[in-house]
Amino acid sequence: MPRFFDEHQYAVVQAACARLIPTDEQPGATEAGVVDYIDGFLGAFESDPPLIWAGGPFSGRFGGSPGFATFHRLGPRDELAWRTRIEGSLGITERERLGPVVGLQERYREGIAALGQDFVDVDGQEQDRRLQEDRSFTRLLYDHACEGMYGAPEYGGNKDLVGWRNIGWDGDVQPRGYTDEEVSQP
């Protein structure tokens, strides 16, 4: 169940991310579940603690216990900052100290709507054309797609570590680390 997107929005973001980081002979954004990463971020405050900062020190993938999965609590000021960033200032005085803030949720709602009701049904070329029209939203979407592809899977993307496997990257390696030979040799 998505946290923030409705079914249509979820499908549009998924289709758009499949153009940004396509599936070729290797998995792409679709297989990595990039849309779930974005949905998790936009709906971060649906969880307590919110899905902002994963825990530490280890994920458990190279030993140790899986601490990443337990997210950090936010203090009141940090919650204010992240709610403002995600939800927007919404006319709330304490969120408008530096002026009104358009939240990420609104940018997504508008960006998705601008891609068109039929976005998932048109062909790839047409999807690319529409993505090139709104460069500001596509840049935002791409930054988030990269985070969902190459960030730690505890944030909701990078399923089965496909983003890291594609490029032969080990990801977080604590507490194993690398040997001196691995560091110094070709």
Added chain:
Amino acid sequence: MSRDFDVIIVGSGPGGSTAADVLTAAGRSVVIFERGRNHLIDLDDPNQLKYEYSNDEIKFWSRHFLGPDPWLEPRTFRLREEDGERIHVGEVNNLPATVGGGGVHADGKLPRFREDDFRMLTELGPVDGATVVDWPIGYDDLEPFYAEAEKAVGVAGEAGANPFAPWRSGPYPMPPGAPMYCAVVTSAAAERLGFHPYPAPTGCNSVPYDGRPACNNCGFCAYYGCPIHAKGDPVALLRRALLSGRAELRPDAFVKRIVVQNGRAEGVEWIDVAGETHVETAEHVVLAAGAMETPRLLLLSGMQHPMIGQNLMFHFQTLTFGHLPMRLHAHKGRAVTHTHDDHIIVDDAAKAAAREAGLPWIKGGLVEHGAAAHPLLESKLYPWGPEHKEMMRESPMRDHLVGFTMQGEDLPQATNRVDLDPEIRDIHGLPVARTTYHPHRHELAASAYYGPKLEAILAEAGATWARTTSSPRLEGDTIFGGLWKMGMIPASRHIVGTTRMGTDPATSVCDEWGRLHDVPNVVICDSSPFPTGAGYGPTLTLVALAIRNARALAS
């Protein structure tokens, strides 16, 4: 008046932690105020460290885990007064706002300054438009404190490996850690061209040290907190101070004003996490908030010395990159394992180049041999579409790009300064720090002279191409086009100079012991008092000064 503590310390970074350690060892009681959160040490049982840092690009790069959050605590920037009040609001040279301060995110390169760095005016002479001066103390005064600082923080290095190093009274506490492959390649090339690379003195355990483990080369070093506490962040100093029973550390506590009466500081006003203001009193106030927040706090406190905030310096970074055909795997190991100092030496060739540029001399800085490391940062630099996958696999940016960062000496200028922004307020409703900064002609000339030398090293190493850019970026520099805008705001987190120390109250803000000339029971223990910036990172020098200043305060 009854006082709970002898000394109030503002800031828990390397300077404040050092002061806390020295003062508690001398029997003084201290309270340390830290505006950021605590992810470093268990305050109920200081023998236990916290384990909240991790190998996580999202947390550290995308979500401000170490703070400050640029929306809660923005800064502003302009190049010159002619720009108007500001051209930017948000992040400006932010150092972490967290327990441990800048020591947490640094990869811990901890060089000493050279003898000449303390005598720039005498050795090299004045430069038009710059306020070059000698320090009121020399290297010999500071050497014992450098040695002590290296032991306290835990520095790994090799005495004698750098022919340009200043004299030292003893060996490093630890041998150097494993050299990174990319730096093995570039330092061999540099040696073939007659330069003198050496293992960078690094605050990162090569062997178990002081109850903390050896570094295991995880690669998440610069800009990350160390998940296993193998890094020479201030944790050892804080732990010792807290275990003395004479120190209290208050995170999420923002000092908004030093209360001054009749030329003496009575204490501070501070704001807790709920937004309530409190007062704390003490005999002395140690300021260790960093070279931007320290002058800001002095100005917020109504201090009048006209030089507060002036002579702001960074490092002018010359960035030379090249593409090597082999995979460099720079995600394995510390962020930087080799440096060279050749370009700090003002030789005849550098003097000739200076004359051509219409300057009396030019001086470069420490050169760091490094490479990129992590895929999330890399991925955002590539175009989207099928090319994205191809480029991520081929990895020209992350796994083949090798480079040098020269931390070039930035000359002091009175017009480069920190003051209070007239309009922009932080989350506490207080004016934020505004930076007015433009490099001197000297930095541009030095960068133009040394850039080609760095490119030649990369060519010798087998680079298929090499290019040079800088931070701050120069007007008209189009390298990497829109792909990599380094920006006009210096990327350097080496910030110094905003409360110059000296003997004359007319030409300096504090004395050689960090004491404000106007309010002598306020002692500065960070990089603000540096009269000149040198071509080396400031941390070890500010720790050495903090030991010296805190010991003088205690006696």
